[in-house]
Amino acid sequence: MFLLNGNRLAEGTSFYDANGTQYPPQWLNTSTEEEKAAIGITWVADPAPVDNRFYWDTDLPKALEDKLEEDGSTTKGLKSQFVAQVKDTAGKLLNATDWYVIRKAERNVEIPSEITLKRTQIVTEANRLETDINASTTVEALIEVLNAQNWGE
Numbered sequence: 001m002f003l004l005n006g007n008r009l010a011e012g013t014s015f016y017d018a019n020g021t022q023y024p025p026q027w028l029n030t031s032t033e034e035e036k037a038a039i040g041i042t043w044v045a046d047p048a049p050v051d052n053r054f055y056w057d058t059d060l061p062k063a064l065e066d067k068l069e070e071d072g073s074t075t076k077g078l079k080s081q082f083v084a085q086v087k088d089t090a091g092k093l094l095n096a097t098d099w100y101v102i103r104k105a106e107r108n109v110e111i112p113s114e115i116t117l118k119r120t121q122i123v124t125e126a127n128r129l130e131t132d133i134n135a136s137t138t139v140e141a142l143i144e145v146l147n148a149q150n151w152g153e
Contacts (some may be wrong), residue, residue: 001035001043001045002042004041021039028041055139064136065079078139083129083133083134084132086130094123125151
């Protein structure tokens, strides 16, 4: 991003320098680096975006654990939030084949082996994720666990 006297300059908009000189909207795009430097414009890389699922701000992670508030309510930590998300995902994935289980229970019709295998893989992955999420001691470790999710097809 371009800065002038510590202020961000938006490309495509006019601006004023410290002497009150107005520059037209396309000036930043058409001027040379030397022209920009002559009036004090510098370039600074944009800050890395913050993943607001895990951080409040750069280097300010959200709490991993649940917190009991003074009023008796509980603020859910990241672990609880993501365990709930894993359970929801597993439930939705299993839902598509639940009818095989119901059919087996009601009419004793065998469940195809590929369906049993698929359901076992979903439950195994959900259990693994829940265990690994709860074992995470840092936000970075939690992110690694979540990035390694493998629900299959």
